[in-house]
Amino acid sequence: MSNHTFAVYGASGFQGILVLAELARRNLTPVLVGRDAGKLKAAAAQAGMPDADLRVATLDDHTALVAAFQDADVVINCAGPFTSTGDRVIAAALAAGSHYTDTCGEQPFLQHVYETYPAAAESAGVTIVPAATDGGIPGDLLAHLLGERLGPLAELTSIHRFGGETAMSRGSLRTMLGIADAMTDGGLAYLDNAWRPGPFDPPAPVTLPGAAEPVAVAPFPLQEPVSVPRHVSVRTVRGMVEDSTRALFATPLTNEMIESLPVGPNDAQRAAGTWTIVLDAVAESGRRARGVISGPDTYGTTARTAVEAAARLATTPASAGVLAPAQAFDPADFLAALAPFGVHWTIEDH
Numbered sequence: 001m002s003n004h005t006f007a008v009y010g011a012s013g014f015q016g017i018l019v020l021a022e023l024a025r026r027n028l029t030p031v032l033v034g035r036d037a038g039k040l041k042a043a044a045a046q047a048g049m050p051d052a053d054l055r056v057a058t059l060d061d062h063t064a065l066v067a068a069f070q071d072a073d074v075v076i077n078c079a080g081p082f083t084s085t086g087d088r089v090i091a092a093a094l095a096a097g098s099h100y101t102d103t104c105g106e107q108p109f110l111q112h113v114y115e116t117y118p119a120a121a122e123s124a125g126v127t128i129v130p131a132a133t134d135g136g137i138p139g140d141l142l143a144h145l146l147g148e149r150l151g152p153l154a155e156l157t158s159i160h161r162f163g164g165e166t167a168m169s170r171g172s173l174r175t176m177l178g179i180a181d182a183m184t185d186g187g188l189a190y191l192d193n194a195w196r197p198g199p200f201d202p203p204a205p206v207t208l209p210g211a212a213e214p215v216a217v218a219p220f221p222l223q224e225p226v227s228v229p230r231h232v233s234v235r236t237v238r239g240m241v242e243d244s245t246r247a248l249f250a251t252p253l254t255n256e257m258i259e260s261l262p263v264g265p266n267d268a269q270r271a272a273g274t275w276t277i278v279l280d281a282v283a284e285s286g287r288r289a290r291g292v293i294s295g296p297d298t299y300g301t302t303a304r305t306a307v308e309a310a311a312r313l314a315t316t317p318a319s320a321g322v323l324a325p326a327q328a329f330d331p332a333d334f335l336a337a338l339a340p341f342g343v344h345w346t347i348e349d350h
């Protein structure tokens with residue numbers, strides 16, 4: 001077991017338990033933190049670590065949260081929706097001097113973290129890398145490799161696709177409910193060197209890998225428009241999903257409907273699920289390239305990605321501040337670490 005300690009806040013959630021299991025698989029030391037002692041105990045048992053260190057701390061109790069994180073090298077925050085919980089966990093991580101990462105998929109909160117915490121993180125000597133998920137890290141790292149290949153970019157379009165049943169956890173559905181406005185108007189895009197909120201003009205259809213015909217796509221609040229301009233020379237970054245995916249995500253849901261669903265996808269649904277990120281880049285020179293990265297099981301990939309990010313923050317610290325994935329980690333090396341899980345990427349002239 002390494003001598004580093006990883007505090008998981010929201011350890012009792014669907015994603016939190018997968019993160020615990022990944023820490024156990026890598027023989028890394030977890031501390032389970034959350035608001036409910038009974039749920040933490042059950043989570044430890046489910047993740048195969050019945051003797052793990054459990055610490056109860058509610059979000060309202062800053063002192064208890066800081067104490068819970070005090071000896072943690074890194075806090076991995078899995079307690080979404082982050083728009084309502086994230087600030088208090090970050091404040092405690094900063095006070096405890098622990099590096100911070102999370103499983104946030106909320107574009108508005110991601111932008112908030114990049115804008116709010118750089119000075120506090122620098123003075124605390126802490127590195128914050130938000131959104132260490134299947135949606136937040138692979139596309140950001142691949143965009144950096146595209147930028148290295150093509151030079152300054154005029155335009156980058158990221159399209160996230162999901163295969164299989166796209167079964168989501170209750171936590172993901174609750175989170176999506178909280179950012180319904182951003183999902184309706186497309187969220188933020190980076191247009192001509194500035195972040196701008198939607199609504200946007202409908203984009204042109206795109207011919208996706210393996211397809212003969214172009215399909216309709218829609219603006220969507222993805223992570224790349226927020227993170228990529230922080231490390232790639234690029235004038236415009238847009239996020240999209242296929243129209244059919246946006247329609248699926250736009251299905252009206254109530255809290256009552258969400259609570260009646262299973263806590264998350266079962267093992268068979270997870271095994272059947274896939275994710276793909278297509279990055280179409282146009283260089284200032286006019287050269288074009290397409291990067292494609294894909295993998296299985298969004299929640300399993302997120303557990304791998306969040307723990308890989310946390311382990312790197314613990315062992316090879318990056319500079320203090322709020323960093324995009326490609327600022328904190330070597331892109332090709334990080335992606336190579338995900339390959340045994342089935343994450344593969346290509347970049348081709350287009």
Ligand SMILES: NC(=O)c1ccc[n+]([C@@H]2O[C@H](COP(=O)([O-])OP(=O)(O)OC[C@H]3O[C@@H](n4cnc5c(N)ncnc54)[C@H](OP(=O)(O)O)[C@@H]3O)[C@@H](O)[C@H]2O)c1
Nearest residue numbers: 010012013014015035079080103105133135169171172175
């Ligand atoms: N690609 C992506 O964008 C991506 C991928 C994976 C996950 N995620 C995000 O990860 C988050 C977690 O998902 P999940 O499926 O694990 O959700 P979940 O099963 O509902 O778990 C949420 C966890 O957060 C805790 N929590 C929530 N509100 C809290 C509060 N006010 N105070 C203290 N603890 C609180 C819960 O504690 P209790 O158990 O005590 O209720 C639970 O441990 C979601 O926001 C999801 O969108 C994003």
